[in-house]
Structure formats: structure tokens, C-alpha cells
Amino acid sequence: MRENLYPSFGILLIDDEASFLRSFSLLLEMTVGINHVYTCDDSRQAMDLIEKNDIGLVLLDVNMPYLSGELLLSAIVERHPDINVIMLSGLNQLETAMDCIRLGAFDYFVKTTDQVRLVDGIKRAIKMQEMRLENQEMRRLFFSGALQNPEAFEDIVTQDKSMKLVFQYIESISKNNRHVLITGESGTGKEAIAQVIHNLSGRKAPLICMNVAGLDDTLFSDTLFGHHRGAFSGADKARLGMIEQANGGTLFLDEIGDLSLSSQVKLLRLLQEGEYYPLGSDTPKRVNARIIVATHQDLEAKQMDGSFRRDLYYRLCMHQVELPPLRKRLADIPLLLEFFLEKAADELEVNKPTAPKELAVLLQNYSFPGNVRELQALCFDAVSRHRGGVLSMSVFKRACESADTKIAVSENQTSSLYPNDLPLPTLQESAELLVDEAMRRANGNQSIASRLLGISQPALSKRLKSRTTPS
Incomplete structure (x- = not known):
């Protein structure tokens, strides 16, 4: 069985010309990376193939011996209404096209016309099918209220309801190839979430992480796309780019909000075209990696001030995962406190100290600007200073005293604390x-x-x- 099939569902090509089936299958794989393809040159076998395989899209020739395309279309629509069917014909027959659309065809194309239009139509049909399957999966998960793969999240310590909803959403989107945007304040665990998405995707190649903050345009291009020997002064040997290292796996681009405008253009082209050029090369390479990006910045605000491209944002936010800050996960603080104290004790090879009961209460009233990462650092610092007895709270108190511990009023809380229609308290x-x-x-x-x-x-x-x- 081939690995990393795209799309997740099968595409069935039905045509009595075996040469067309071979050439078009190759075209789909070479141009857009579609390799989950089944072929059928006998229309009488088509329904059996659909029954036995997970088919989501059918490309169906109109004129065939035995069963015509229109008859087969009617049978598919009746027995498998969730399958998208694109009709193909060697002739531009308007009346036939209209009949097929009325029968339930997703689209109609003439084989001899521009193949780019046909491929674009197939890509649209795939996206529509992926959206339907994702919505179906999300409804199923939300109604069941249970995770299908709870072991995938075992490294993320939480009992927060909003995090559980995030986990359910991640399960529903993990299998497809569309890009994911992870947002959240620094220290909320965006890279850990990217790792979970990758693990659930079933991709065999690894997750490759790249922090783009501080990279100028040249360094970004070289790091992401790689270069050939002699591409520029000092390039004495070829270098594989991160996108090629992630081939068959996932590429995680962190701090995407810090990317320069010129680099944003290059990333946009990579996402749009699905191909790239290593520096010094005239031959494009296909992208075979899922791309996940993350930022702690407000990308909508950056669009408004012109520092982030709107078209790139729309490409990236096909799936968006927003992680809540730790100050909105108060019930998780006692759990995380115990988890990090135990982890620190293991790594420092000491006995886990006992935390005073009031420590968790103190931390639940701290705003945690550094979120989970800050709590982990505080626990490690406290355990490294511990010399016996009950764990001292001095490290934690110092953090609480040195920062503004007042939790800011949320932006949408614009109403006064004292409504105008009620008297003021004394x-x-x-x-x-x-x-x-x-x-x-x-x-x-x-x-x-x-x-x-x-x-x-x-x-x-x-x-x-x-x-x-x-x-």
C-alpha cells in the first residue's frame, strides 16, 4: 500500500481508452500530487470498484460501450449521493452537459480543451469533498464528546473544556492535507499542538520545525528551499531545504507573523503553486509536505497596518487552532504544577518536593504572561533551589510580585462595572x-x-x- 496518499479518499477514472487513463493518472500525480487514483476501462465494473473502495470523486467519460456515462452517473448519484462526479467528453455537447448537470454531476469538461481548467475543476471538487468530510467528522466528534485517539494528547496536561474542544477539532482536521494556522500567546504550546497534528496525520516522514523570526529574505529562501552547489558565493556544496527535508511529512513554520513582506510573497507562491525552486535551479520541485504555521501575533491587526499580506492569511487560515492562555485555564494550574514539579525532580534526580496547599491558589491569581512555559520554568527553578521539607514559595512569590498580576479586562467587556440605571454603591x-x-x-x-x-x-x-x- 502506498504511503501519503492524496487525497485521503480515492479518485476513480472511468474511460474505455486505457491510454487516456494512464496518461491522465500520470498528469494528476506530476502536476498536483494526486496519487490516490483508481482506473476502470470497463463501465460494467465501475459500481463494484466504488463499493469496494473509499471513493470520493469520479471522473466519468460520457461516451462508453456497455454502460453510457449518463446511465452510470444516475446509478452513482442514486446509490452514492456523497460522491462528486465530473463528466468528461471528447466533444463540446452543450445539451449533454446540461443533462449531466441536471442528473447531479458536479461539473462537465471537454477532454480536448485546456487541461489546466480540468485540473482546476478536479482540485475544486477535492476541496468540496474534503470540507464535507471534515464537517461530517466534526459533527460526529462534537456530538460524541469523546476523543478517538486520546493517547495522542497524553503529553498535554489539561482538564479544561476549551482545550478538549481544541483536541476534538484537531482530530477532525488531522487527516487532510490543508494548511493549519495555530495562534496563541507565547508559551501556550503551539509546537506541541503541531506535533500532535502531525502524529495524527499518519505521515511517515518526520515533523520538521523552522523558526522564521529574524530571518532576512535571502536566509529564509535558502533555509526553506535549499540551494544547488555554486548558487551563490560560498555555496561549495548543495543543501537540502527544510521543505524537502519534510518531504512526506509536515513542515512547521513558527513565528510566521515576523516574516518579511518579500518572504511572504515566496511563501504564498509555494502554497498556491505547490512547487518551489531551490536557489540556483531552473527545475521546479513539487511540495509533498503538509504546512503548519504558528504565531503569537494578531495577524488581522497586521493586515490592517500592511505588515502581513491578506492573500497569504487566507491561504493559511483554512484551518485555525486558537490556544487559550493559561490564565483562562485556571483548573489546569494545579495539574500542571504537580506535573512540572515531578518532571523537574526526575530530570534533576531528586525527590519530588511537596508543594504547600496555598501555592496553587497563589498561581491561580497570577496572570502568567509566559503561560505554560513560564510555569514550567518556575517549577524547575524552585526544585533546583529546594533543600528539604515543604517546597518554598519564594520563587513563585517573586514572580507574582515582579509582574502586573492584575488580569486585564477582556477587550469585549466594554460595559461599565456600574450600570447607569442603578445607584452607585457607597x-x-x-x-x-x-x-x-x-x-x-x-x-x-x-x-x-x-x-x-x-x-x-x-x-x-x-x-x-x-x-x-x-x-
């Missing part, structure tokens, strides 16, 4: 409400609550006692 009432909220967030811990309020613990304790003391 200053005393507001203070009481604020103390109550701080104690709630601190899970009753006065030390953490006082830190959130910006007052000393004795001052908070005095205020709390005054509530229960009769005046």
Missing part, C-alpha cells in the same frame, strides 16, 4: 465587595487575598474581624 459597600471577591479568589487564604488587594495581611485581618465585632 465607598464602604464597594470596599466590602472587593474584600469578598479577593477572599473568594484566594480560596479563603488571607495572605494571598491581601496580596491581591495590595494591603498587608494584618490590615485585611483587622477589616475581616471588624465585620464580626459588634459596634
Whole structure:
């Protein structure tokens, strides 16, 4: 069985001319990388082939002996309505074309006309079928609420519902070849998600990672496309580009938001044409790698200021995975804390220290600008300093004190805290409400609550006692 078949479903060519079947199969593979092709030169065997194989697209000749194309079209539409059928004819017959469209054909082409139009029509039909299958798979996953491959996500520690939805979406898109855009703040685990997508894709070649931040146009081209010997001064030997190293696998381009405009043009052409030229070569090479990109930047804002091409963005966002920041995954913080403490202890070859109960509560009230990566670094630092007893909170407290721990109000929260149609609370009432909220967030811990309020613990304790003391 051939590996890395494209598309994921089979394409069946039905024509009584064996020479056309051979030449057109070769054309599809050489021009657009379509290699999941079945051929049939006897229309009587067509339905049996469809029944036995996972066929998503049929290219069907109109004029054939035994069963005509129109009769076979009717049978396919009736028994397999989800299969797209493109009709082919040696003659430009308008009436026949209209009849085929009425019978349910996806499109109609004349063999003798420009083959580019026919190939483009096939690519459109493939995309339509892929979208239908993806939507079908997403509905199935969302309604089932269960992951089909939970082991693929075992390295990502979470119990957050939004992350579970991300996992379900990833499962539904992993098998196709369309590009994926992963967005999220720095440290949210974008490369780990790219690795999961690659693992679930079933591709046998490896995931190749390339960080494009800081690369000028020449270095970007050389790194991505490679070069031939003598392509430029100092090129004393050939070099394989990252895209060729990822052949049959996945190419992950990180920090895509930092790519220069001139490099964006080259990446756009790679995505559009599916081919590239190594530096110093006049012979194009076909792309046989899925491309995943990631950024922590707001690409829509960069489009508005002209620093990111809109056409490239639309090419990249066919599938978009957005990872939530750690401050929106509060329930995951205790899990991650234990996971990273154990991991740090293993790597440093020491016993895992016991974390104080209030540590998780403290961290749940920290904004974590560095997200999961920052929590991991804090845990490793704390374990490396640990000398016995309960784990000290000093490393974590220092991080909380040195940064602005106030979680910013979300951008869509534009309404006032105090609606105009209600009276303002008194200053005393507001203070009481604020103390109550701080104690709630601190899970009753006065030390953490006082830190959130910006007052000393004795001052908070005095205020709390005054509530229960009769005046």
C-alpha cells in the first residue's frame, strides 16, 4: 500500500481508452500530487470498484460501450449521493452537459480543451469533498464528546473544556492535507499542538520545525528551499531545504507573523503553486509536505497596518487552532504544577518536593504572561533551589510580585462595572465587595487575598474581624 496518499479518499477514472487513463493518472500525480487514483476501462465494473473502495470523486467519460456515462452517473448519484462526479467528453455537447448537470454531476469538461481548467475543476471538487468530510467528522466528534485517539494528547496536561474542544477539532482536521494556522500567546504550546497534528496525520516522514523570526529574505529562501552547489558565493556544496527535508511529512513554520513582506510573497507562491525552486535551479520541485504555521501575533491587526499580506492569511487560515492562555485555564494550574514539579525532580534526580496547599491558589491569581512555559520554568527553578521539607514559595512569590498580576479586562467587556440605571454603591459597600471577591479568589487564604488587594495581611485581618465585632 502506498504511503501519503492524496487525497485521503480515492479518485476513480472511468474511460474505455486505457491510454487516456494512464496518461491522465500520470498528469494528476506530476502536476498536483494526486496519487490516490483508481482506473476502470470497463463501465460494467465501475459500481463494484466504488463499493469496494473509499471513493470520493469520479471522473466519468460520457461516451462508453456497455454502460453510457449518463446511465452510470444516475446509478452513482442514486446509490452514492456523497460522491462528486465530473463528466468528461471528447466533444463540446452543450445539451449533454446540461443533462449531466441536471442528473447531479458536479461539473462537465471537454477532454480536448485546456487541461489546466480540468485540473482546476478536479482540485475544486477535492476541496468540496474534503470540507464535507471534515464537517461530517466534526459533527460526529462534537456530538460524541469523546476523543478517538486520546493517547495522542497524553503529553498535554489539561482538564479544561476549551482545550478538549481544541483536541476534538484537531482530530477532525488531522487527516487532510490543508494548511493549519495555530495562534496563541507565547508559551501556550503551539509546537506541541503541531506535533500532535502531525502524529495524527499518519505521515511517515518526520515533523520538521523552522523558526522564521529574524530571518532576512535571502536566509529564509535558502533555509526553506535549499540551494544547488555554486548558487551563490560560498555555496561549495548543495543543501537540502527544510521543505524537502519534510518531504512526506509536515513542515512547521513558527513565528510566521515576523516574516518579511518579500518572504511572504515566496511563501504564498509555494502554497498556491505547490512547487518551489531551490536557489540556483531552473527545475521546479513539487511540495509533498503538509504546512503548519504558528504565531503569537494578531495577524488581522497586521493586515490592517500592511505588515502581513491578506492573500497569504487566507491561504493559511483554512484551518485555525486558537490556544487559550493559561490564565483562562485556571483548573489546569494545579495539574500542571504537580506535573512540572515531578518532571523537574526526575530530570534533576531528586525527590519530588511537596508543594504547600496555598501555592496553587497563589498561581491561580497570577496572570502568567509566559503561560505554560513560564510555569514550567518556575517549577524547575524552585526544585533546583529546594533543600528539604515543604517546597518554598519564594520563587513563585517573586514572580507574582515582579509582574502586573492584575488580569486585564477582556477587550469585549466594554460595559461599565456600574450600570447607569442603578445607584452607585457607597465607598464602604464597594470596599466590602472587593474584600469578598479577593477572599473568594484566594480560596479563603488571607495572605494571598491581601496580596491581591495590595494591603498587608494584618490590615485585611483587622477589616475581616471588624465585620464580626459588634459596634
